[in-house]
Amino acid sequence: MSNPARLQLRRISKRYPGCLANDAIDLSIQPGEIHALLGENGAGKSTLMKIIYGVTQADTGEIIWQGQPLKVRNPAQARSLGIGMVFQHFSLFETLSVAQNIALALGPVAGSPKALEPRIREVSARYGMALEPERLVHSLSIGERQRVEIIRCLMQDIRLLILDEPTSVLTPQEADELFVTLRRLAGEGCSILFISHKLNEVRALCHSATVLRGGKVAGHCIPGECSDRQLAQMMVGEAANLIDPYPKAQGASDFLQVDALSWHNPDPFGCALHGINLNVRSGELVGIAGVAGNGQDELLALLCGEVRLPVSQSRHIRIDQQPVAHLRPDARRHKGMAFVPAERLGHGAVPDMSLADNALLTAFQQGLVSRGLIRHERVRALAELIIQQFGVKTPNSDAQARSLSGGNLQKFILGREILQQPKLLIAAHPTWGVDVGAAATIHRALIALRDAGAAILVISEDLDELFQISDRIGALCSGRLSPLKDTAHTHLVEVGGWMAGQFETPATPSFALGACHVAIP
Template sequence: MPNATPTPRLQLRRISKRYPGCLANDAIDLSIAPGEIHALLGENGAGKSTLMKIIYGVTQADSGEMLWQGQPVNMRNPAQARQLGIGMVFQHFSLFETLTVAQNIALAMGPAAGTPKQLEPKIREVSRRYGMALEPERLVHSLSIGERQRVEIVRCLMQDIRLLILDEPTSVLTPQEADDLFITLRRLAAEGCSILFISHKLGEVRALCHSATVLRGGRVAGHCVPAKCSDQQLAQLMVGESAALIGEYPKANGGATFLRVSGLNWHNPDPFGCSLTGIDLQVRSGEIVGIAGVAGNGQDELLALLSGEQTLPRDAAQTIRFRERAVADLRPDARRRLGLAFVPAERLGHGAVPELSLADNALLTAFQQGLVSHGLIERNKIESLAQAIIQRFGVKTPDTQTSARSLSGGNLQKFILGREILQQPKLLIAAHPTWGVDVGAAAVIHRALIALRDAGAAILVISEDLDELFQISDRLGALCGGRMSALQDTAQTRISDVGGWMAGQFHSPQPQPAAV
């Protein structure tokens, strides 16, 4: 850890923030030195994101004091924070989708930084230097989730920052990309930049951070040096219980093939998108198949084609089958009637409508489960379903009428996944199921997926988290450039194998298991 300094870069004294029905921050004390990489740990809903927003000026504390380089400051807005040298990468992206990468970065940096056109060379140079290549002319709506995360990070790295706040910055990065980011962060810290790091990936916290503050229930629960703790010890500090949170699950062989993708070709009309070539894939009832890949290599396109958000012409309907039923030309509602459930990559706006209550969000995909009768909504049944999701999956929320927007990322993810699982699907497709959630929530989600698998469902998980894929998948493959490797038993697969597939180094095709 850097040498101690008498004047912290940032100091919080008894910061409190209350929302209706929730004390998000309760007299928080926090101090960060110049050049220190400081982790902020805690469960979803522990108050981490609220505290970061107070520091960045997105919201104001109800009470307490903030000192910046020893001087009291009232952080009124993000523009003031940026002027002082504070940059923040949010867990939920703060980008304008109809603007280009360069236009988004220019807006964040202000007129003094130059026009978007003038910034383009620097964006290319900075993004390449830090291993997060971006094309400045691309429209944000055409970017994958991982690429949007890169925009957020590069946008901060282009500023003259003294404090960098990172809220789950590696959630959609590959291990190699994360390693490159850590090199950058260590260099920034060595140059005197302070870094406040929020992550639920405890291994990277232990490897990167000099110190950590743990929040629980909106209060400071303790401090530690992550390098001196195990993952299990850090997890127990966060959740306050001794139960094992890092689970090992037995592998399964599965039964008859439910999802069969044969020779799937799709040309993406978006010049910046990824086309799919010769995709072959089988997922059997009673197994979990994991698909890895660097963001932007066809994951979004494959998800759209499997979910029905993107359909194919009738003469290509046989390329995707549920059992022996051709479905590639069917819309999402028709596929759901055949047993499909779907957890999209983006929670707010895709998995849930931010302004709607949890009860109404439950209705969005479960309306075929007897929640509508003769054209009338059965409010009591919707309420019962929402309550069942909340109770079974441990969703922390005041009630079923709480808006989806007000939930933490992990709690909203548990609600969305629970909504799909309680429909007892024959096929569940889940994208990044534990992206940005704490270890407690991830354990809940993993156990739910394993239980659904053991009940006979076919499950396809697309994720950039290799640790997760190795933990829960029975077979593994990877996408690269719109092509997919052959699937291989997880027990027979090394991380280096998957890394090679992610780079396009495919083995000779291996025979898919025969349908039972």
């Protein structure tokens, strides 16, 4: 008699008001199997993970755990069964140590954090994920923080590990190290449920895959036997032009110029900038790579005007040859700048406001206000135009921003900025956590804007994305920017090295890798 599956889901359904998130889902994972869960935004992946982990309950259907029917009522019960989950957004206390964070997660059975330290060292060394238990979390790189989340799961008798977009914040080298660990875990019999939009990683790592589309199972496959295009077609239907590279452009004259920009961050957990030199030409797209925490947020804040410099330092940032480092965001928008922030809800859009009102937030200069009065019919027309042109899935422009999936809200925010026909667009992580279909829509819009003559700067942690759309590319590490290079004349390994600090700039000498905010083995 064959061994039972580690986990089986039978006819799992979950309905929310106006939405059938999961529709009779069947899924089976064997011991030692790395199983991918694929699907576009809104396909039902997150809801299904929450049901497995006990965050929410299914309306109908059955969960079979190691051959026995089971109802997972909460995450504590899931952890007691050996189910661990590493969420896309980490849940660590930055002012506490590694050991203190792990002790909090394990509860009373953990004992004191001090008593846990030898076991943390043992488990982390065993799986090639070395950690120092006494270090404070705020001093760790993003890759090291992810290790804390995984080790926290491995400190239990782990039987199923759920990973949600685990490589979205890692360098290629760190992702390779993570895959070594996951293969070792699978070899010891642990089942792994792997959620990712990076199809090349899924093909390289996963033994099998379940694809969701519109809340239903669209199919099962062996990723290693499929191409990226075939996987994309299963996810979104028609796969034409979803993953094709775009022709490169040279651009015209410099439109954005950053010269010797240095800035001391008053936040003790932030990153200072050191001698940043950067230019973006009209009609080109420049990509900046880097692991989170290496100065991206600080550079974006200075470029968009959320942080301003004194008038005496205004020439460090120029738009169309005019010094702007002292100007507010609205004044920079008057000069042709548009901005897509990294945080969608709360920064790019107000969660409880309608899409129409969110369209007004940055586009008010586009004839939407007259003599201090809002022209509501024009605001609504703009919101409906964004929804139509960018394929935003929503009932209408009265829907709240928080009701949209991440990918659809991102398309709305990007559309709002692009339809203002900016001369300079600065976009942070434009397709983070977005499915392949939504990413293709966003990429095509960026390239069309570039081809219309706009200067575009994209800051992203997704190297595959940057190589696909960028004309020139560089990387930030510890607040320093590598030289920019034509994308056609570099490669993933070189840019991955830049992300780890392996470069010299003319303005500054080479610096130690240990200073970079990234885990170096």
